[in-house]
Amino acid sequence: KNQVEQSPQSLIILEGKNCTLQCNYTVSPFSNLRWYKQDTGRGPVSLTIMTFSENTKSNGRYTATLDADTKQSSLHITASQLSDSASYICVVSDRGSTLGRLYFGRGTQLTVWP
Amino acid sequence: EADIYQTPRYLVIGTGKKITLECSQTMGHDKMYWYQQDPGMELHLIHYSYGVNSTEKGDLSSESTVSRIRTEHFPLTLESARPSHTSQYLCASSESGVLGEKLFFGSGTQLSVL
16 A cells, blocks of 8 residues: 655654654655655645655755665654754655656644744 | 636535535636545545536545536535535645646635534
């Protein structure tokens, strides 16, 4: 069964600290993996995309990694800010259809305290 | 500015009422989607469209219907709302590329059925 599991479910850190969010998937075949950030009361916004051939990609203070062999991805946030408080959702796409079916994780709720 | 809009943001109605959730996008995307999201849970696809006059049901069994008469407009209708329909409804459109689909989400409609 194609699944996307995220951990931890929730995380609280102090402003300025770093953190790492995890995403494990069993989706096969695999096309790409995206991380989305969803602020409270808003829709998700794409942060970064990882394809099969990519190991690491950065977007400002966000760095995503992908290990296609172990089917794991991580999102590392450096020097956290209050505005990083949000839910971070991992979404995996397969290659099984023209549309590229999407599988969503339940998200990690990150809270950054001052 | 290209964007995707949902109205209303919040809706509280009584059981048995007919409602329509509006979604419009100005990005010219052919593909549009409706997702249902409950707290702490993954997004579930309820309807999608490849383009004008094309609509398909998603993974989640839904008593709602959709229409796609214009590229920019993708409304969702509930003929008779029930308390079990209480949820957050997210509309999205997607941009296709060599890296797959990138979703652009609206801010959502929080529906409460009493």
